[in-house]
Amino acid sequence: MACMSEQLDITFQALADPTRRAILSMLLEDDMAVTDVAEPFEMSLTAISKHLGILSRAGLISQERRGRVKWCKLEPDALRDASIWMQSFGQFEAVNLDAFEKFLAAELSGGDAALPNED
Amino acid sequence: MACMSEQLDITFQALADPTRRAILSMLLEDDMAVTDVAEPFEMSLTAISKHLGILSRAGLISQERRGRVKWCKLEPDALRDASIWMQSFGQFEAVNLDAFEKFLAAELSGGDAALPNED
DNA sequence: GGCATATTCAACCAAATGGTTGACGAATGA
DNA sequence: TCATTCGTCAACCATTTGGTTGAATATGCC
Known part of the structure; x- marks a missing residue:
């Protein structure tokens, strides 16, 4: 666990x-150019570029330059380690990644049958 | 989602x-007094006290003073919102914040009965 | 070529962060 | 009572962070 300390x-x-979290949320919708990412914020383009x-x-995120515009793309896998680290604490019983995956699988295959006591 | 921004x-x-993450890991084992938390670290007690x-x-964490010693206790529930926020990204993609919330609701109300196909 | 667009670089700034030391208050126990 | 232990406070320090501005570097278009 200590080995991934720096990455965490x-x-x-x-x-x-x-x-930065707002930027990630925006990128959840679609890939965006730097200028477009900056547009809704009330701060300089430079500041956004730093973020x-x-x-x-x-x-x-990853960034790929195409022509003169640099496209930004969400890289959600990077959240995985951090997420797993968090899962190792208490609420593990409640928020269990593994259980959630099973839940999803069940829900996808069986429709709403996966919910035990929905009301 | 924006409303919990400050807490996040x-x-x-x-x-x-x-x-701080190391401290949380230590507290996963057991509640500890401030001095005992500080013991393995090569920094002042004051620094640990600040952490x-x-x-x-x-x-x-929560802290409760009993006599002259102050006990520190892990409060894993606080990780929950952050964990949920992270789940909205990740391999579950946009789809599943919704499904995830259902999952949480079901699991919380139904205890371990909520797992669809546990093995 | 020459101008507009997209993005970064460099230098700077104020505030926050993570640490130190020394003094302090409050509970314990000989 | 008096020394000791537990923990915090106050002041200080170096570094990092999050922002600014103005200049610089590409690239695309007429």
């Missing part, structure tokens, strides 16, 4: 800023 | 430090 530092640190750099170094 | 700031920020303050303000 970087991931959690990246997630600790509301602007994107941080997200990129954390592996939470 | 605090939670992720608290988790972004390796010392504990940060964890406490984030709701990740």
Whole structure:
């Protein structure tokens, strides 16, 4: 667990800023150019560019330059380790990644039958 | 989602430090006094006391004074919102925040009966 | 070529962070 | 009572963070 310590530092640190989380949410919808990412925010393009750099170094997004525009793409896999780390704490009983996956599988195959006591 | 933004700031920020994550891991084993928490670290008691303050303000631990010793206790529920936020990304993709919330609701109300096909 | 667009770089700044030390208050126990 | 133990407070320090501005570097288009 200690070996991934530095990566966890970087991931959690990246997630600790509301602007960066908002950017991730935007990218959930679709890939975006840097300028378009910056548009809704009331801060300079440079600031957003820095935020994107941080997200990129954390592996939470990837950036690919095509022509003069740089496309930003969500990389959700990077959240996995952090997520798993969190699962190792208490609520493990309640929020169990594994159980959730089974739940999803059951729900996808069996429709709403997967919910035990829905009301 | 925006409403819990500030709490997420605090939670992720608290988790972004390796010392604090180590403390949480220690508390996973058992409740501990401040001095005992500090013992394995090569830093001052004051520094650890500050870390504990940060964890406490984030709701990740609680502290109860009994006599002259202050006991620290893990509060894993606080990880829940952050965990849910992270689940909305990840391999579950957009689909499944909704399914995940159903899953949580079902699991919380139904206890371990909520697991569709446990083996 | 020359201008507009997209993005980053460099330098700077204020505030927050993670640490230190020394003094302090409050409970314990000889 | 008096020394000891537990923990925090206050002040300080270096580094990092999150932002700014203005200049620079590509690239695309007429």
